[in-house]
Amino acid sequence: MTNIKQTGTQDWPPIPEELQSICLDSDDDQYSRFQSNYFQVGHPALIFVAKTEAHVSEVIMYVAQLQRLAKDAVPFSIKSGGHGLTKQSINQNGVILDLSQMNRVTVLDAEKGIFETQCGAVWGDVAAKIGQSGLILSSGDFGDTGVGGLATAGGIGLLVRKQGLTIDRIISATVITGDGNRHVVSEEHEPDLFWALRGGSSQIGVVTNFVFQADAVPQTAQGVSVPIMYQKISYDLKDLWQFLRHWQQWLANCDYDLSSLLMITKQEGGNPLAATATNVWIGESTDKMKTLLRASKNLEQVVEYEWQQMSYADLVKAPHLDNKGDQDAYVKNVLVDQLDAEIVLKLAKLIALDSVMGLEVRAIDGAINMRAINFNAWAHRQAKFFIAVWCDPTMSDDLNQQFKALHLENLGVYGAYSSDISQAETKRVWPSETGRRLHQIAKQYDPNQIFNQSRRI
Numbered sequence: 227m228t229n230i231k232q233t234g235t236q237d238w239p240p241i242p243e244e245l246q247s248i249c250l251d252s253d254d255d256q257y258s259r260f261q262s263n264y265f266q267v268g269h270p271a272l273i274f275v276a277k278t279e280a281h282v283s284e285v286i287m288y289v290a291q292l293q294r295l296a297k298d299a300v301p302f303s304i305k306s307g308g309h310g311l312t313k314q315s316i317n318q319n320g321v322i323l324d325l326s327q328m329n330r331v332t333v334l335d336a337e338k339g340i341f342e343t344q345c346g347a348v349w350g351d352v353a354a355k356i357g358q359s360g361l362i363l364s365s366g367d368f369g370d371t372g373v374g375g376l377a378t379a380g381g382i383g384l385l386v387r388k389q390g391l392t393i394d395r396i397i398s399a400t401v402i403t404g405d406g407n408r409h410v411v412s413e414e415h416e417p418d419l420f421w422a423l424r425g426g427s428s429q430i431g432v433v434t435n436f437v438f439q440a441d442a443v444p445q446t447a448q449g450v451s452v453p454i455m456y457q458k459i460s461y462d463l464k465d466l467w468q469f470l471r472h473w474q475q476w477l478a479n480c481d482y483d484l485s486s487l488l489m490i491t492k493q494e495g496g497n498p499l500a501a502t503a504t505n506v507w508i509g510e511s512t513d514k515m516k517t518l519l520r521a522s523k524n525l526e527q528v529v530e531y532e533w534q535q536m537s538y539a540d541l542v543k544a545p546h547l548d549n550k551g552d553q554d555a556y557v558k559n560v561l562v563d564q565l566d567a568e569i570v571l572k573l574a575k576l577i578a579l580d581s582v583m584g585l586e587v588r589a590i591d592g593a594i595n596m597r598a599i600n601f602n603a604w605a606h607r608q609a610k611f612f613i614a615v616w617c618d619p620t621m622s623d624d625l626n627q628q629f630k631a632l633h634l635e636n637l638g639v640y641g642a643y644s645s646d647i648s649q650a651e652t653k654r655v656w657p658s659e660t661g662r663r664l665h666q667i668a669k670q671y672d673p674n675q676i677f678n679q680s681r682r683i
């Protein structure tokens with residue numbers, strides 16, 4: 227980042243001096259480190275690798291000018307951890323604002339469970355840092371997923387039944403809006419903006435810092451900090467509906483200390499489907515917990531089984547893999563308030579498609595349902611199950627077509643877990659009143675639609 231950059235392409239305005247030191251183009255050695263996200267390789271004209279909020283603000287103002295002056299539309303992507311399933315955090319021929327270097331995590335008040343994190347941190351590192359103070363927060367279950375994308379969209383993590391969405395635990399945030407202005411927002415200060423950035427994604431602005439309320443978990447007598455009981459159990463499925471029925475009956479006996487997610491995949495020979503359950507219980511192991519976890523062995527024929535007490539931070543440890551754009555996939559999801567035989571029949575048809583790699587089913591009843599319907603810009607408080615289908619990205623039309631049968635009965639869609647960026651899907655993410663309110667707020671804070679690489683209502 228040493229050469230003086232004149233412009234990105236011919237008709238673009240000169241790059242301001244303040245941004246010279248953080249600007250990369252394809253001639254820079256460092257360009258390849260920042261050009262891709264998890265799924266795809268980008269070829270932007272310029273990448274700005276921000277280190278401060280002032281940089282973020284300057285970049286936004288530069289891009290605003292650029293979008294006014296350039297002949298053609300200039301895509302502007304916001305990238306934190308680069309794991310966004312919409313894949314819009316990179317682009318071709320536009321500008322990427324990379325926030326990965328703004329990754330500080332600080333415990334502000336361990337006793338009250340309050341910590342702050344910059345948007346470029348990854349969730350595995352957040353868990354490790356706050357774990358040192360005995361704190362835990364449900365977030366992404368893969369340690370390399372970024373704070374910025376997840377904490378502006380939702381956050382369905384391994385402790386979701388107990389703690390709810392990650393965004394439900396934000397108590398204040400700093401956002402730079404489309405005019406380059408910095409706002410520190412909370413329930414008391416600019417509550418509309420605070421409401422919108424918790425679920426509204428980047429159509430409102432770039433959120434640089436989040437303050438969270440976590441929970442404290444006492445360490446075990448053996449000294450395991452932030453203990454959880456982790457159970458992984460694989461089943462051979464004779465019948466998908468019978469299995470999911472048994473799983474739901476089992477869950478109904480478990481209180482919200484236990485969260486459960488299923489990954490259902492195809493298998494060769496024998497029964498066509500297999501399932502792996504990841505069950506996580508927060509806290510020291512108890513007799514009640516052991517009885518519940520043992521009962522999960524009775525849901526179907528068990529193929530593999532393990533459980534162990536461990537620290538939450540170890541479970542979601544970040545591998546810090548470089549984003550090389552080589553993990554492409556296409557994902558669709560639905561949020562439903564019940565999982566009955568009719569829906570499961572449709573799921574069975576979906577998973578039989580050649581294009582489909584696997585089906586994820588997560589129980590999300592509990593804390594999510596206890597918040598007011600308009601608590602933040604997450605529109606689906608009644609949802610009790612989250613169902614996602616991963617498919618071959620070259621066959622996404624096939625999945626979109628077959629998925630129509632499911633949309634008839636679903637409550638909505640979790641935006642950050644869907645690769646479908648159509649307007650119809652966006653309306654399913656933010657339907658009715660949530661959509662109207664979000665639209666008004668986005669119009670106020672980004673009237674010129676600078677943030678054009680984002681789901682936008």
Ligand SMILES: Cc1cc2nc3c(=O)[nH]c(=O)nc-3n(C[C@H](O)[C@H](O)[C@H](O)COP(=O)(O)OP(=O)(O)OC[C@H]3O[C@@H](n4cnc5c(N)ncnc54)[C@H](O)[C@@H]3O)c2cc1C
Nearest residue numbers: 306307308309310311315367372374375376381382428433
């Ligand atoms: C392997 C894998 C596992 C996952 N597991 C989970 C899971 O368990 N639970 C879950 O809820 N989700 C999960 N996800 C989905 C993922 O959390 C979301 O897609 C999230 O958006 C990723 O955030 P990011 O910062 O890594 O993404 P990025 O690609 O950097 O950003 C995604 C989008 O978010 C917006 N954005 C990014 N940073 C900011 C910011 N600072 N301010 C405003 N907007 C911003 C932009 O619109 C951007 O296009 C998973 C994804 C993958 C690939």
